[in-house]
Amino acid sequence: MTTTTLSTFDAAGFESFLQERQEPQWLKEMRQQAWNQAEAMQWPERRHEEWLRTDIRMFQINRFGIPSSVASDVEPEQVAEAHQLRAGVETAGQIETLDSQIVNASLKETWKERGVLFGSLEDHCESQADLVREYLFSVTNTEHDKFAALHAATWAGGQILYVPRGVVIDEPLHIGSVLSGGGTDTTHTLVILEEGAEATLLHECNCLDPSASGLHLGGIEIIQKPNSHLRYVNLQEWGHKTFNFAMQKATVDRDATLQWTLAAMGSQLTKVNQSVDLVGPGANSQVNGVMFTEARQHIAYHTLQHHKAPNCRSDFLYKSAQQDNSRTVWRGMIKVDPEAQKTDGYQRNDNLVLSSNARADSIPGLEIEADDVRCTHGSTTAKVDEEQIFYARCRGFTRKEATRMIVSGFFQQIFDRITIDSVRDALGDAIARQVREYD
Amino acid sequence: MNHILKIEDLHVTVGDKPILRGVNLTIQHGETHALMGPNGSGKSTLGLAIMGHPGYEITGGKIHLNDQDVLEMEADERARAGIFLAFQRPMAIPGVKMADFLRHATTNIRRPDRKEGEELIPMREFRKELKDRMAHLRMDVEFARRYVNDGFSGGEMKRAEILQLAMLQPKFAILDETDSGLDADAVRLASESIAEIGHQKMGLLIITHHDKLLEHNPPQFTHVMLGGRIVETGGPELADELHENGYDRIRKTYPEAEAANQEMLAEEATA
Numbered sequence: 117m118t119t120t121t122l123s124t125f126d127a128a129g130f131e132s133f134l135q136e137r138q139e140p141q142w143l144k145e146m147r148q149q150a151w152n153q154a155e156a157m158q159w160p161e162r163r164h165e166e167w168l169r170t171d172i173r174m175f176q177i178n179r180f181g182i183p184s185s186v187a188s189d190v191e192p193e194q195v196a197e198a199h200q201l202r203a204g205v206e207t208a209g210q211i212e213t214l215d216s217q218i219v220n221a222s223l224k225e226t227w228k229e230r231g232v233l234f235g236s237l238e239d240h241c242e243s244q245a246d247l248v249r250e251y252l253f254s255v256t257n258t259e260h261d262k263f264a265a266l267h268a269a270t271w272a273g274g275q276i277l278y279v280p281r282g283v284v285i286d287e288p289l290h291i292g293s294v295l296s297g298g299g300t301d302t303t304h305t306l307v308i309l310e311e312g313a314e315a316t317l318l319h320e321c322n323c324l325d326p327s328a329s330g331l332h333l334g335g336i337e338i339i340q341k342p343n344s345h346l347r348y349v350n351l352q353e354w355g356h357k358t359f360n361f362a363m364q365k366a367t368v369d370r371d372a373t374l375q376w377t378l379a380a381m382g383s384q385l386t387k388v389n390q391s392v393d394l395v396g397p398g399a400n401s402q403v404n405g406v407m408f409t410e411a412r413q414h415i416a417y418h419t420l421q422h423h424k425a426p427n428c429r430s431d432f433l434y435k436s437a438q439q440d441n442s443r444t445v446w447r448g449m450i451k452v453d454p455e456a457q458k459t460d461g462y463q464r465n466d467n468l469v470l471s472s473n474a475r476a477d478s479i480p481g482l483e484i485e486a487d488d489v490r491c492t493h494g495s496t497t498a499k500v501d502e503e504q505i506f507y508a509r510c511r512g513f514t515r516k517e518a519t520r521m522i523v524s525g526f527f528q529q530i531f532d533r534i535t536i537d538s539v540r541d542a543l544g545d546a547i548a549r550q551v552r553e554y555d
Numbered sequence: 556m557n558h559i560l561k562i563e564d565l566h567v568t569v570g571d572k573p574i575l576r577g578v579n580l581t582i583q584h585g586e587t588h589a590l591m592g593p594n595g596s597g598k599s600t601l602g603l604a605i606m607g608h609p610g611y612e613i614t615g616g617k618i619h620l621n622d623q624d625v626l627e628m629e630a631d632e633r634a635r636a637g638i639f640l641a642f643q644r645p646m647a648i649p650g651v652k653m654a655d656f657l658r659h660a661t662t663n664i665r666r667p668d669r670k671e672g673e674e675l676i677p678m679r680e681f682r683k684e685l686k687d688r689m690a691h692l693r694m695d696v697e698f699a700r701r702y703v704n705d706g707f708s709g710g711e712m713k714r715a716e717i718l719q720l721a722m723l724q725p726k727f728a729i730l731d732e733t734d735s736g737l738d739a740d741a742v743r744l745a746s747e748s749i750a751e752i753g754h755q756k757m758g759l760l761i762i763t764h765h766d767k768l769l770e771h772n773p774p775q776f777t778h779v780m781l782g783g784r785i786v787e788t789g790g791p792e793l794a795d796e797l798h799e800n801g802y803d804r805i806r807k808t809y810p811e812a813e814a815a816n817q818e819m820l821a822e823e824a825t826a
Contacts, residue, residue, distance in 0.1 A: 502609065507646035509630035510606050510639075511656070511719065512663030517671055518631075521659070525650030525702070 123182040125266065127155070133182045133270060142249060143241050150258050150268035157262040166261075169445045169477050170387050170416045175359050180300045180331040183216035183272040190296055190324065195219050198322040199292040200542040201351060205318070208287040209234040215299035216273040223289075230283050237274030237306055247278065251308055255337040256363040260389065263361040267333040271304040279313035279344075288316040288536065295321075295354060297328030305336045309344035309372075316347040318539065323355035323382070330358035332383075338366035340374060342396055347375045349539050353546060354382035356413060362388045370396025370425070377534055379406040380415050381546050391420040394428035394456075404530050405434035406543065408523075408550050409442035409474070416445035421463065423456035423489075434465045435527050438474035439552060449481040450491050457486045463493040468526045470500055470519070520551040558584035558621055560605075560638070560727045560758055566615035567597075567604045567783075572822055574600045576783040576815065577616070582758040584726060587772050589794050590762045592780035593802050595820040598762045599643055601780070602729040606640045607633055620727070635667035637726030641716035641733050643762075647704040653715065654685060654699035657722055664723045688721050692748050709736025717748050727758040734768040746771040766798040779805055782815030 123129035123136075130151050134144060160167040195214050202210070209223035211234065221235040233240060233247075241248050258268035275291050295301050301321075309315060323330060332354060340346055346366075354360055360383040368374050380386060392401045407415050421430040436444045450461040467476035480493040500522055508518035524547055534540045560582045567575035575597050582588055590598055604611045605618060607630040618625040620636055628636065648656065662675040675681075685699055694714060704712050713733050720728055730749065734742045742765070750771035753759050761772060769791075777793035778785045781802070786809045787793065797805075806813045 501646070504646045504648055506606075506608055506630060507642065508648065508656075508660075510634050510642075511660035511723070512631050512634040513659065514631050514671060515629075517659070517663075521651055521656070522648060525648050528650030528702075 123184060125177045125180065125182060125270070129182055130269065133184070136185060140241060140245060142245070146253070147269045150265050153259055154262050154265035154269055157265060160261050166418055167387075170385070170414065172385065172387075175385065177331070179329070180298070182270045183300050183302055185217065188214055188217065188296065190214055192219050194324060195292070195294045198294045198324060199290070199320060200322065200353070200546070201318040201320050201349065201538050202290055202292070203538050203541065205290070205536075205538045206287055207290045208285050210290040210292070211235060211275050212292045212294070213273045213301070213303060214294050215296055216301045216303055218273050227285060231280040232283060232285065233276055233278035234289055235276065237276045237304055238272065240276045244276075244278075247308075248276065248306070251306060251337065251339055252304075253337070255339060255367050256335050256365045260363060263333060263387075264335070264363050267302055267304070267335050267361075267363065270333065271302045271335065274304040274306070277307045277315065277317060279309045279315050281310040282312040284314040285316070288318050291317065291319040293319075293321045295323045295330040295332065295358060297325040297355075298330065300331045300333070302333045304334070307336075307338045307346070307348070309340045309346055311341040312343045313341070314345040316536070318349045318536070320351040320353070321382070322353050323358065326355050328355050328357060330355055332358060332360045332362065334360075334362035336362065336364040338374070340366065340368045340372040342370040342372060344369075344372045346373070348377070349536070350376075350378040351539075351542060351546070352378070352380045352382050352386070356382060356384055356411065358383045360386040360388070364388060365391040365393070366401070367393040367395055368399040368401055371398040372396070373400045375402045375404075377404040377530070377539070379543050379546065380417070381408050381550060383415065384413060386415040386417075388416070389418045389420075391422060392430060393422045393424055394430060395424045397425050397427045399425065399428045401429070402431040402533070403433070404533050406527055406530050406547070407434065407436035407444045408547055409437075409444055410439045410550055410552065411442060412440070413442040414445075415443075417447075419446070419448045421450045421461055423450070423452040423459045423461060426455065426457045426459070428456065429460040430462065432463045433530065433533075435530055436465065436476060437468040437470060437523055437526060438476050439470040441471075441473045443475040443477070445477040447477075447479045447481070448493070449483060450493065452484040452486050452489050452491065454485040457488045459486060459489040459491065461489065461491040465495045466526070467497040468500060468523065469497060470523070516551070520548060523547065523551055558637070558726045558758065559619075561619045562605070562616070564616040565601075565604065565618065566613070567600055568612050568614050569600075569610060572819075573614075574611070574783050574819065575604065578783070578785055580778065580785060582727060582760060584758045585755045586776065587754065587759040587761065587774045589769055589774035589777045590760055590780060591764070591777060591794065591797050593816065595823055596780040596816055597783040597819070598780050599731055602640050602731045602760075602762065605633075605638060605729060606630055631663070635664055639720060639723055639725035639728040641713075641720060641728065641730040643731040643735065645704045645712045645716055647702070647707070649702050649705045651703050652699065653701055653703055654682070656703045657685060657699075657719065660719070661722050664725075685722065688718065691751075692718060692721065693744065694718060710738070710741050713737055713745060717745060717752070720749070721752045725757060727760070728753055729760045729762065731762045732764070733761075734763055734765055739767065742767040743770065766794065769794060781805055781809055782812035782819065784812055786812050
C-alpha cells in the first residue's frame with residue numbers, strides 16, 4: 117500500500133497530475149481538452165441505451181486517484197509473478213506496468229534494429245512525437261462518454277507497438293498490466309502495423325490482491341495497414357472489486373487479418389466497447405470472447421463489427437458462463453455500409469447459466485445498408501443440464517468435476533481457435549479456478 | 556471375490572407416481588441376467604434407480620452391493636463402487652473429447668479414493684490402453700477425438716457405451732437396450748463385444764426386447780417385468796418363449812400387474 121496522497125479525479129487533482137508530468141505541449145493540450153470535455157459531461161444514466169443494463173450508481177470515482185509517478189513499494193518480482201501468459205513463451209519483448217507506471221520494458225535488439233517500437237507510450241510521445249500524434253486517439257472516440265473523456269485526459273504509462281512495413285515478428289510480444297489494491301490503471305495501448313507487417317501480442321491484466329478494489333479506465337487502439345496480420349490476446353483478471361471501463365477498437369485495412377481473442381474473468385463491474393472497423397476490401401477479422409462471472413460480478417460488452425468496405429469478412433463468437441448472482445451483458449452489432457457489398461458477417465453469443473440467480477443478456481443486432489451481403493447471427497442461452505451431470509457422475513465424476521468438465525467443454529470452441537499453448541493453458545486454468553460447486 | 560448386488564422390495568416413484576412396486580433381484584458376480592418386459596413396465600427406471608438418478612425417489616426397499624448400502628451413496632460413489640449403467644439414451648457433452656472424458660472416468664473408477672485435482676492416469680499409458688481396446692472393438696481411433704456423444708448416431712452412442720464398459724470394468728453392469736437403434740450386424744458385434752468384456756467377469760443385467768443381443772450372452776436367469784414388478788423368473792428358455800410368443804401369456808397370468816402397467820402407460824401418454 118502506498119501512503120502518498122494521490123491526485124483525485126477533480127480539477128485540482130488533474131492540475132497537479134499535469135504539473136507533475138514533463139510532457140510535450142501538444143499532449144498537455146490534448147489532455148486539457150479531454151478533461152474539459154469530461155467536466156462538461158454527465159455520468160451515464162440508465163436511461164441511456166448503452167447503460168440500460170449496467171448500473172454504475174455504486175461507482176464513486178472520488179475513491180480512486182489519478183495515477184501518479186510516485187514510486188511504489190511493490191517489488192518488481194511481485195508484478196512479474198502476477199502474469200499468466202508468459203509461461204514457456206519466448207517473447208520478442210515485454211512491458212510490465214503497475215498502476216499505470218512502467219516497471220520494465222524491453223525489446224530484443226534484432227527487432228529494434230528493424231525499426232520495431234515496443235515500449236512505454238509516454239516515453240514515445242517525446243521520442244516519436246510525429247508518429248504518436250498521428251495515431252493517438254485517431255481510432256477511438258474520446259467523446260463517447262465521460263469515461264472515454266476521462267481516460268483521454270488521464271491516461272498514463274501505456275504501451276506502443278509499431279511494426280514497420282514488411283516486418284514479421286515471429287515471437288509473441290507480452291504486455292502485463294497489474295493493479296495494486298486500491299490502484300488506478302489508465303493504460304492506453306496503441307498498436308500500429310504497417311503494410312505487410314505481422315505480430316502476436318499477448319496482453320493481460322492482473323491484480324496483486326484478487327479481493328481488493330481498483331479502477332481501470334482504459335483504451336486500446338489498433339491500426340492495421342493493408343495486408344498486415346495481427347493476433348491479439350487479452351486476458352482480463354482484475355480483482356473482483358475493480359471497476360473496469362474501456363474503449364477498444366481496431367481498424368483493419370485491405371487484405372489485413374485480425375484475430376482478437378479476449379477473456380473477461382475479473383472485475384466487479386465491466387463496461388467495454390469493443391469495435392472492429394473493416395475499412396479496406398478483403399479485410400478479415402475474427403473476434404473470440406470468453407466471459408465467466410461469479411458472485412455479484414457484472415460484465416457488459418458492447419461490440420461492433422463495422423463493414424465499411426466491400427468483400428470483408430467478420431467472424432465473431434462470444435461464449436459466456438454465469439454463476440452465483442452474476443450477470444453478463446452482450447449487445448452486438450454488425451453494421452454494413454452501403455458500399456460494403458459482398459460482406460460476410462457472422463455473430464454469435466452462447467451462454468451457459470450456472471445458477472438460477474445468474475443472468476445473461478444477449479442481444480445480437482444487424483444494421484445492413486448494402487444489398488448483396490451474407491450476415492448471420494445467433495444467440496443461445498442454456499442451463500447446465502442435470503441429465504449431463506448425472507451421466508458424468510455415473511462415470512465416476514464428482515458433481516464439481518462434472519460441472520467443471522461441462523463448463524470447459526462449453527468454452528472448447530474458443531480454445532479450438534487459440535493457437536498459442538500458454539494462452540490456452542492460462543485460460544483453462546482461469547476457468548477452472550472460477551468454477552465452484554453447485555447443489 | 557464373490558460380489559453380490561441385491562435389490563429387495565424396491566419401490567420407486569417419479570413425482571408422486573409409483574413406477575417400481577416392489578422389485579426383488581439378486582445378481583452374483585459372473586452371472587448374466589436378462590431383464591425383459593413390455594414398454595413402460597419399469598425396466599429403465601430400475602437401471603436409473605440403481606445408479607441413483609435424482610429424479611427417481613426411493614420410497615421403500617434396499618439395494619446392497621456386498622455389505623454396502625447403495626442407497627446411501629451418490630451416483631459417482633456407486634460408479635466408483637463398481638456399478639455401471641450403459642444408458643439407453645446417453646447424454647452429449649459438447650466440447651469434451653471422448654478420450655479426455657474416459658481418462659478422467661477411468662482414473663476415478665480405478666482409484667475410488669482419488670481426490671479432486673489429483674493426477675490422472677498418465678496420458679501415454681492411457682492412450683495406449685484406449686487404442687488397444689478400440690482396436691479390439693473394431694472402432695476407429697478417430698472416435699476418441701470426437702466430443703462425447705455429440706452428433707453421434709444412435710449406433711455410435713451404443714458403441715461408445717460399450718467402449719466405456721470395456722474401459723471401466725465394473726463389477727456389475729446394467730445394459731439398457733444397448734441393441735436399440737442398431738442394425739443386425741451391429742447388434743451381433745455388440746453382443747460379441749459384451750460377451751468378451753463381461754461374460755463371467757461381471758454381473759450383467761441385460762435389458763432388451765430382442766434375442767440377438769443375448770446370442771453371445773446366454774442368460775442364466777430371465778426376468779419379466781410388468782407393472783413395476785418382476786412377475787416371473789426363469790432360465791434361458793423363458794427369454795426364448797417371450798421372443799417367440801410375446802407377452803400375452805404374461806399379461807393374462809398377472810392381471811393386476813397388467814392393470815398397473817396400463818395405468819403407467821396411460822399416465823406417460825398424458826404427461
